[in-house]
Amino acid sequence: MSCDQPSQSASTSSDSKKATTIQSASSKTAALSSTIPADVKASPPFSLESLQGDFDQLSWQTFVAINWPAHANGLPDESKKPGQAKDNNTVWETWRESSSIFLAGGIAPAPWGSSFEPPSSLPQECKDLLRSGNRLLTQVGKTPGILTEATQPFNTGPLIDQNGRYAHFEILVNQSMFQTIFNQKLYSKKAQEEVKSVVFECGDSKEAKIGAIMVKAAWKHLSLSEIEGGRFHAVKAVIYTPPSQEPLIEEKWEVATVGLVGLHIVHKTKSSPQWIWSTFEQVDNCPTDGQGTPHTSYNFYNKNQPAAAINTPPKRPWNPNKIEPEDRRPQIVRMLPIDAATQKLNASWQAKMREINPESVWQYYELVSTQWPTQPAKDCDVEASAPTNMSGTPAPQFLGNTTLESYIQGKVPNVSSSCIECHLNAVTTSSTFSDFTYLLQRAQ
């Protein structure tokens, strides 16, 4: 393995002598940079705690780099810093959103760098709104067997905020990941039938190469006071709800200001072919179990209803066009507290954000944790090189974002949220292992 960690598994024990690709610089003195780290930087002596710290540091560096102000072409604008103007457009928001990749009929998507073209299935008025620069957030209806944005909290129900509005989700990929999908025609169900294995690219520090990255974002509809409060990274979006007969939901679209409440950043690297899973949240999302309710209010928890069942999805019917009454808004609580060392790291990066601008929105985000394989596969082809331990024994064992895995938090193997152990089950439409992404299931 390449980050100088002692290799653990029977199948990978010989890797401990493999040449490292990781720089030995201290990762504790990270500076603000628009460069996405190609891999984790770790230096001996290694322990579970020290490595967790190194991966958490990588998470923050990545968070800062992909939230750097961006030029229209998606490259970071080096003349600016994140939050310098309180808020900013970001690099990752220029990446390719899943609905622009997996198109009806399995036709080829526009190449990387093409100007944004709204999905052809949308109404003309909606397309016009999108062409004027709004983001597209869709609430997909009944799509059995597929993890759509609408069902990200795992088919157990939507997430509704304390204003009664449904949260919305999107998944985007960077150029490396898009290019693999594009070159191997993985956007097409028919082409997937011919694919024997799916292997996305690994990031590599030695070559300063960024590997495949996927980002999952959770957004909430912001009220006027929330916009004025300046505690969210906010964008204008077209929220589109497709029509449905069962349950009966009307087609609707509206332009709204939405705020970022959750962000998964997942990077495949040479040290971690099972990918590095970083997850961030807006700090006001919810309280932590057993630690009181110190915030004035929460995005997804009502302090006036402490007796209500926690982390329980609202009963059907679900209609994202509605503003749900108070008794239908789930009470979300973080079940696994953020580790003390991670909290300390959060404080230090949040302080950096305040140094740029005391009113920066980025100071209101925190890393929940980073999941990484302690027994990583020998190489980028995980299925071939780690056949008896494809998960790579992840640390921490369980990790969930309260906006993205709201209802499956806990510590029960195979039941509670564990990024790697869940995504290990991801396959293509032809049931081939899809390298830890469910996205390929969207091919048509």
Added chain:
Amino acid sequence: MSTPSWTLDVFVNLSSALTGVSTEQLKPAIDPIGIAKQYFETLNSNIDRAELDRLGVTFQATSDPNKAAEVILQDPAMGGVARSIMKLWLLGSWYNPKQPTNAVNVVSSQAYKESLVWKIMQSHPMGYSMFPFGYWAKNPPPLEQFIQPASTASKP
């Protein structure tokens, strides 16, 4: 100052000699699960300390771990405890040495999942799989990829 006779490391070394599985596999250096510690604590809360000390002293008294394990297994008192240790690792369950045919309890959900028996079977626990979808259509990987054997030179 004398070396403590019963420590986590002694327990892991004895476990390796009893199961034939390497100490590195039983207690990885980077270990997010900590199953060895769970078993160590299970043993400590069920067996008298004096008995465990005797087990540790006996194991460390012989330079060859396999011979030491043999001596322990043949001892009328220590043999039962040693077999319970083997069952802990193989089945993830605690067996009272005095009633060796009935499991008292599964140590934890992690212990169930991490039981060595699944790896020795080249399979996976019921209800949990480390293999991807469709693995059942292929032959399992060879045993060497599941189990890292104890080295005969691994005596503490």
